Amino acid sequence: MVDSLMSSEQDIGARATEPSSRARVWLLVVACLAVSMVVSSMVALNTALPDIAVRTSATQSQLTWVVDGYTLVLACLLLPAGAFGDRYGRRGALLIGLAVFTVASVAPIVVDGPVALIASRAVAGAGAAFVMPATLSLLTAAYPKSQRSKAVGIWAGVVGSGAVLGFLVSGILLHFWAWQSIFWAFAGAGALITAFACTVPSSRDEDAAPLDWRGAVLIGAAVALFVFGVVEAPIRGWSHPLVWGFMAAGVASSVAFAALQLRLPAPLLDVRLFARPDFATGALGITILFFANFGFFFIAMQYIQLVMGYSPLGTAFALAPLMVPVFVLSIATGWYLPRVGLRAAVTVGLVLIATGLSCLRLLDLDSSYLDLAWPLIVMSTGIGLCTAPTTSAIMGAVPDEKQGVASAVNDATREIGAALGIAVAGSILAGRYTSELRPDLARFPEPVRERAIGSLAEALAVADRMGPQGAPLAELAKSAFLHAMDSSVLVLASVIAVAALFVAIWAPGRDGRQSRLVRRPAGGRHRG
CATH class of the missing domain: 4.10.860 (DNA Excision Repair, Uvrb; Chain A)
Known part of the structure; x- marks a missing residue:
């Protein structure tokens, strides 16, 4: 299979005729479609987990791995998959990834049981690992440097908006059909994008060393x-x-x-690149960006649904405004980044994210959507300022023949940041919720206390079954959750603020030089 897919790569190398403007635009469309499908798949099943639990009898641990199995396999295969594309052909790597993703997305429709579902999601993650770096490296190889920032900005904007898009599409599907409809959608989209990918120009490093x-x-x-x-x-x-x-x-x-x-x-990866201020800033910026993004989503989705009372589809629409500043600022990267420099763009972006998260602490049990929306806009403006510049910094620091590896570093930092964000936010939320609620549960029967202490969702389910007597329990649980959310967003905001300080000191500015605090003396020598 590899040989047949790669055979078309042999006469298309770095020295091939440059693609036409129309071919580059079409490549950008296909790359954005492919990467939006992969990113959407990371979060789409979150909205379907209650239905999956009922239909497949999955345990809580198995439900966790339905989502995390995909992300784990994707993260660990990104760098080898990116190097594979550089060595043997990036379009071939994209086609392999799309084929594996599509077949794996069909499996949950025809097989039954949580174990089979987890296995199919893991295989889909392996396919996604080939898709993500191939899409970005194809773009950076096809676009001349004068136009590369705009193309990377659009790609990064799509990635930054992918999570909200995944929530929105899955919410619409579940509103009308069963949870299997999500897999039908991914399988259909994968097949269609595979057909599109066959028409795009390819690139490879003809002189690459063996993998x-x-x-x-x-x-x-x-x-x-x-x-x-x-x-x-x-x-x-x-x-x-x-x-x-x-x-x-x-x-x-x-x-x-x-x-x-x-x-x-x-x-495979020249680790000395991490000593470069632009590469290090890009890697750190993306890690912290997704740390904040996915930590926020983990908290905000529960607040919007369980405290504000929105449906899953309503929650997706409530988060949709996040997409606008992210996409607009990502497209505008080519205009503002040369004028302000990497240091100012990423530092201001991280400060805005930390500010937006801190403002979420103003929310209470009776807050309106407008009370939630303006911190979201502040946050998403910061995300938009960081997303494309950090990606461009990584890709620009690496030679053209290693763009697949650079793209894989870019993607791997996203996955690690997302996993850390969910873990940190989830741990703090669970621990503070339990400690806040436990003293107030003494007046309730033991079975009620055991269920309510687990999570806000369980507490509200118990309160509903208690009838009018459940109202005080629901109020106490929501109040405990709000205090726990305050602690989580404060920690997230603090980590981001520290990262902003590091970027302000370490990252290169508009002139390509670092802050005076770390700038070397003339001649590059240090006194002993």
């Missing part, structure tokens, strides 16, 4: 072990030996990977 399989195994294991530990943290607790063990093993594997790469003449 570093030892490095691929090490970095895949590093990401998988670390993300697995992070995903398990909210369930088992951050102090659990399993959590620390997996995270430590992930860090050890990454150190071994770095040591191996420094010894190779043609490394």
Whole structure:
């Protein structure tokens, strides 16, 4: 299969005729369609988990892995998949990924049971790992540098809006059909985009060294072990030996990977790139951006549905305004980034995200949608200012023949940031909710206390079955959740503020130089 897909790549290399303007626009459309499908798939099943639990008898742990299995496999295969595209052809890698994703999306329709569902989602994640880096590397290879920022900006805007789009589409589907409709939609979209992808120009590094399989195994294991530990943290607790063990093993594997790469003449990833201010700023910025984004989504979706009383579809529409500033500012990157520089754009963006998150602490049990909407706009403006510049910084720091690897670094930092954001926000939310609610439950029977202490959703379900007597329980649980949400967003905002300070000091400015605090003396020498 690989040989047949790659055969068309042999006569299309970096020295091939540059694609026409129309071909580049079509490539941009296909790349955006493919990456929006992959990103939407990360979150779409969140809205369907209650139905899946009822229809498949899945446990809470199995439901968690229905969502996280996809993300985990995607994260650990990104870098090898990006290098594969650079070596053997980026369009071929995209076609392989789309084919695997499409077939895996059909599986839950024809097989039954939670284990089969988790396995199919993991396989879909493997396909997605080939799709994401291929879409961006195809764009950066096809577009001349004078037009690259705009194309990358549009791609980044689509990625930044993908989560909201996933919530919106899945909410509409579930409003009319059963949960299997989500997989029908992904399978149909995958087949259609595969047909489109056959028509786009390709690129590859004709002089690429053989793929570093030892490095691929090490970095895949590093990401998988670390993300697995992070995903398990909210369930088992951050102090659990399993959590620390997996995270430590992930860090050890990454150190071994770095040591191996420094010894190779043609490394999978030149780890010295992380010493470059632009590359390091891009990697940190994207990690923190998705840390905030997915941590916020985890909290906000519960607040909107359980406290404000919105339906899943109503929640998606409530979050839809987030997409507008993100997309507009991503497209405008080519205009404002040369004028203000990477340091100012990312620093201001991170400060706005931290400010928007902090303003969510003003919400109470009777807040209106307008009370929620203006912090969302502040946040999304910050996200828009960060999204495309950080991606451009990573891609611009790497040679054209390594664009697949650079794209994979860009995507891997997103997945790690998202996993960390959900884990941190979820852990703080659960711990503070329990500690706030427990003292107020003494007057309720033991069975009620056991259920209510688990989560706000369970507390409200118990309160509904108690009739009029359940109103005080619902009020107490919502109040405890609000206090817990305050703690979560405060921690998220604090982490982002620290990252903003680092970027303000370390990132290059409009002149391409760092802040005076870290700028070397003339001649580049340090006094001993």
